[in-house]
Amino acid sequence: MFSNYNLIDDLFNMRTAFDRFFGDSLWGRTSYPPVNIYEGEDRIELKALLPGVNKDDVTIGFENGVLTLQGKCNPDRTEGTQFLREECHSGEFRKAIRINAAVKADSISAHLEDGVLTVTMSKQEEAKPRKIEVK
């Protein structure tokens, strides 16, 4: 009979366990999702890579200086079909990030575009840099 020969053949070898451990991939060595934090004079910005995540499938929380991201990846992934490769993230994720600056909890806003989540937080007055005049 016909063999289950892969007609779409990967020119690169598959991403291997080695890649995942030693950081050939973006996610190497970090928990999902990977995040970056940027600090400006009056605000903190966090970016997280969340490919395949819908706006309604992510929840952002903030408590005691810890920002939590949780949700579901890849909800569109259909079951019951035959996978020749299955490397994309799926299932639930949860990640907590300590924000090392005093931010106003009610100032936190977020938006999701092209699979990148951006969370913006305003610093509290006392966390902003100040110049102290010498009298």
Place this chain on the structure above:
Amino acid sequence: MSKNTKEVTTMENRQDLRYVTPAVDIRESTEEYVLVAEIPGAGKEDVTIDLDKDELKIEARAEVRGNGDAVYTEFEPVVYLRKFRVGNDIERDTIKATIKNGMLVLNLPKAPEARPRTISIES
């Protein structure tokens, strides 16, 4: 094969950004293959898909940068690059690509002669 692949990658590495291999899912149904690649940070205009002979190349620039100084980083701006060999059971003229939420979706329809069918018995 893997040796050749490495050489190609090195040559193309002259750009400023690091190349990474995006994660992909490939599903097969009776009518088509569906290839999904994770390319967060890349929009429609950042993606090029080339089909040259039997080589399908996906390249996507994802220059994610924030406002302010990066004080903690787990990822960097990258170019996603991955190549596939496409069999001749695929109908090349009708390959379709869409992008949503940082996921590139390629629909590769199977040629009619590659689809399973039932053969009826005559007389």
